[in-house]
Amino acid sequence: MTIRASKLWLGYGLAMVWFYFLLWPLMGIKPEGLEFQTSLAVWGKVAAASAVLLALYQLKQGGAFRFLEKPAQAGAEALAAVTGRVPTWLALCVVAGAAVAFPFLTERYAHDVAISVLVYIILGLGLNVVVGLAGLLDLGYIAFFGVGAYTYALMSVHFGLSFWLCLPISGCFAAIAGCIIGYPTLRMRGDYLAIVTLGFGEIVRIVINNWMSLTNGPNGILGIKAPGAYWFNKGSFEHIWLNNLEQLYFVILGLAVFTIVAVYRLNYSRIGRAFEAVREDQTAAELMGVNTLRLKLLAYALGAVFGGLAGTFFAARMKFVSPESFTFIESAMVLAMVVLGGMGSIPGVILGSLALIALPEVFRGFELYRMFVFGGVMAVMMLFRPRGLWPAKRMGVRSEEKD
Amino acid sequence: MEFLLQQLVNGITLGGVYALVALGYTMVYGIIQLINFAHGEIYAAGGYMGVILISWLFSQGFPPAVCLGAALVLAMGYCAMLAMAVEKVAYKPLRQSSRLSVLLSALGMSIFLQNGLMLTQGVYDRAYPTEMVQGGFEFGGAVVSWMQVIIVGVTVLLLVALNLLVFKTRIGKAMRATAQDKTMSALVGINSNRIISLTFAIGAGLAAAAGIMVGLYYGSVRYDMGFVPGVKAFSAAVLGGIGNITGAMLGGLIIGMIEVLAAGYISSEYKDVFAFVILIAVLYFMPTGIMGENVDDTRV
Structure with a gap:
């Protein structure tokens, strides 16, 4: 036309x-x-x-x-042929090698950015389980990040528990929070769900902000311990704190790889397929014997676990938490990564986090315009590329679209 | 007793404002089933237009009544134009796509507008010239300021006007028909695109008026003032039964009252939580709201 x-x-x-x-x-x-x-x-x-x-x-x-189309097409075909010939394991090795070599080749500032990108990758992948796989729009996801961060902060400051012990504990707490939030929303669909999760996210933030005796309110919690480790030194193992950014980078890289593998395995498991069935058509899935209520709850809990893990690391890295880090805009940011990258697609979410966290660092001078441009891009993306930069292969047609 | 009366007076003022904003949500949801996230920002833009116009008109030496009236009308017009532009750019091209896409587009527009306000107006609070309307009277021990009288008066006026528009005119009939069945109303010759655009404009006008009232009431506006009242007003719309105009008015009043009473008697720190809790409870126990009709299960 x-x-x-x-x-x-x-x-x-x-x-x-x-x-x-x-x-x-x-x-x-x-x-x-x-x-x-x-x-x-x-x-x-x-x-x-x-x-x-x-x-x-x-x-x-x-x-x-x-006149440009022919050479462009030829170029794309040549590129596809080259990439098609490289085995996946080789490509993965190159990426892994680059990720490991990264801190040795770059400056402190780059480490800082890379750590944020990896934290957001974990968050994005966690939200991807809820939104991308199970199709439940969650606008309060950052609450789980907050639960994880505060769990570790309190455990570390009051009981002196170590980071590695708190990691699973935070995950459990976040999962419980996910179930609590998930349970009342199970019967809702689509946009009501969005607004209710938004409300829950705000409730969590307001409670953290006002529960002075537990969370110290808006002043936040100081003095959180960094992750510890045993390192071979002069013939014996000795305990060290992973304080510097290079060491923290490897901690979060490990967590990110764990998340990627976990979400990848989930994607191709029975549960992953059931999630997709629920997303595509809930009624049909139920008729096929999928327990939709339990699965939705599971999706919330699983997504929340990754949020909790990321939150634990965030608290350990910042050594300080305050409710300001868990506002609605952060939820929108994580959601935007998932949407921008492509819902349900792991490389897409990674690409989305890179685009939204690393790219603005390059244009540091336009800091003020960051959210402005980001909001505009989100709307424009929906117009021109609603399935994201790197769409998932197995995304079907949502049942709502058909009617 | 005097305290209760005072809280009730404040509750009515606040509730009227929520009702005005809730109407925009409920009308848009009724007609295209979209939670218009950008609506809160339209309300904030109204608040800003109010302070901009009132300060300017006041500095030109116009009497307060003229300043207020002119600012109200102009800001409503401005926000109507803004909302129509948003609808045209971000929602209309997506009419055939999935509801998730439109919702995300609305979210993007909300962030875009909020930051647009921040870039043009700055990050700090902007003060309203509240010295224009001063004083008040005592009523059974409760102090009612003239400002509150003006706010409630304008709100009632707007609500009556809206009711007349929707239930007594041809345009209102067309709006109701489009909300009921878009295809059918198009078949009988109603231009549904125009009606949708008009719905956005009317909702935005009401939100703009609410923004000015809140600015006058609290004495200042801020670029991110739209988010929390937006969610509360949406809760009000859901409480009243989404898509139902009378319900939204009632819901707004109830939410305003509950908020003020809860802040007065329970805890003012947690006052924002109550609206969210009500929203969740309503959706869980009676998803159709107080006055809503049966909603098919794709909506809930």
């Missing part, structure tokens, strides 16, 4: 006029008087950029780039 050029540009003109009417009052009306310069400058940039994009689109529709 092609739209006539005149109609296209007329629409563009109208949209730009409309846009200026929306922009000017926010930027131009001040108690000192009316002013047009700043808003016109911003408007001019946006109008010019969108005009260029529109012109490119029109040229593409008109076939102006057809």
Whole structure:
């Protein structure tokens, strides 16, 4: 379907006029008087950029780039042939090698970013179990991250328990929290579920914020211990604290690999297939003998476990936790990674975390615009690539789409 | 007793505001089954337009009543335009896609608008010129400020106007028809795209008015003020029965009352929790809400 050029540009003109009417009052009306310069400058940039994009689109529709298509296709085919010939294990070895060599080749700052990326990969994969596999939209996922972080923080500060012992404990606590949150929502579907999980996420944050005697409220908890380890030194094992970033990087890398393997195995297990059945058509799945209620609860619990693990590490790495780290916007961020990368797809989620955490670090100067662009990209992605950058192979058609 | 009366007065004020915002959610949900996450941001934009316009008009030497009235009308118009733009850009092209896609698009728009407000208006609170309306009167021991009288008055006026629009005019009839069955109403000649756009505009206008009221009531606005009241108003819409206009008004009042009473008698730190708990309880025990009709199971 092609739209006539005149109609296209007329629409563009109208949209730009409309846009200026929306922009000017926010930027131009001040108690000192009316002013047009700043808003016109911003408007001019946006109008010019969108005009260029529109012109490119029109040229593409008109076939102006057809001469590029052949070489591009040939290139893509050649690339596919090369990648197709490389065995998967070799590719995985290269990636693993790069991940292990990374801290020895880079600076401290890069370690910091890499650690955040890995934490978010775990979170993204955990949420992926709930949203991508089981199809339950969860907008309060960060609550489990918070539960994990606070569990370790309290255990470490009050009882002096070690990180490695607390890791499974936090996982269990998060799983219990997942069941508590999951249980009342089992009968709901789709968007009601979204708003209820959002409410639960906020409840957890507000409780953490106000339960002064336990969590020290908005001041947070200080003095959390780093993970410990035994290291071979001068003929005997001695206990050390993994304080520096390089060592922490390997801890979180290990956790991330554990998560990736676990989610991968889950994907191809009986339970994973049952999750997908529930996602595609709940009624049909139930008719086939899948216990949908129990499976949904399991999906919540499993997703929560990974959130709890990531939270434990987060507390150990920061040595400080406060409720500020567990706001709704963080949930939206993790969800955006899953959606951007491709729901249900492991490499997609990894790609999504890289894109959303590492990329903004490159454009450090535009820090203020980060969430602004991120919100816009989320909406635009839904328009042009709703299945994500690296879509999962086994995503079917949701039953809701068909009616 | 005086304390209770005072809380009730405050509850009615707050409840009216929630009712105005809840109407936007319920109308949009009724017509396209979408939780419009960006609605809270429209409300925040209304609050900002209010402070921008009132400060400007006030500095030009207009009397307070004119400032308030003009700011209210202009901000409602502005937010209606904003909501129509959002609908056109982010929701309309997705009408055939899965509901998850539209929901995520709405979430993206919410973040986009919130940060747009932050970029143009700054991260700090912006103060309303509340000195315009001062004083009040005493009523059985409770202090009622003139501001509260204005807020409740405007809210009631808007609610009556909306009821007349929806239940007495041709446009209202078309809206109800579209909400009931889009295909059928299109067959009898109703332009459903236009009706959907109009629904967004009306909801946004009401939200803008609510934003100004809250700004006047609390004395300041902030770029992220839309999120929590947005969820509370959605709870109100669900409590009243989603898609039901009278229900949303009632739900808003109930949520406002409960919040104020809970803050007064139980704990003010946890006041935000109560709305969420009510939302969860309503969805669990009576998913159709107080006035909702039977909802087919794809919605719940």
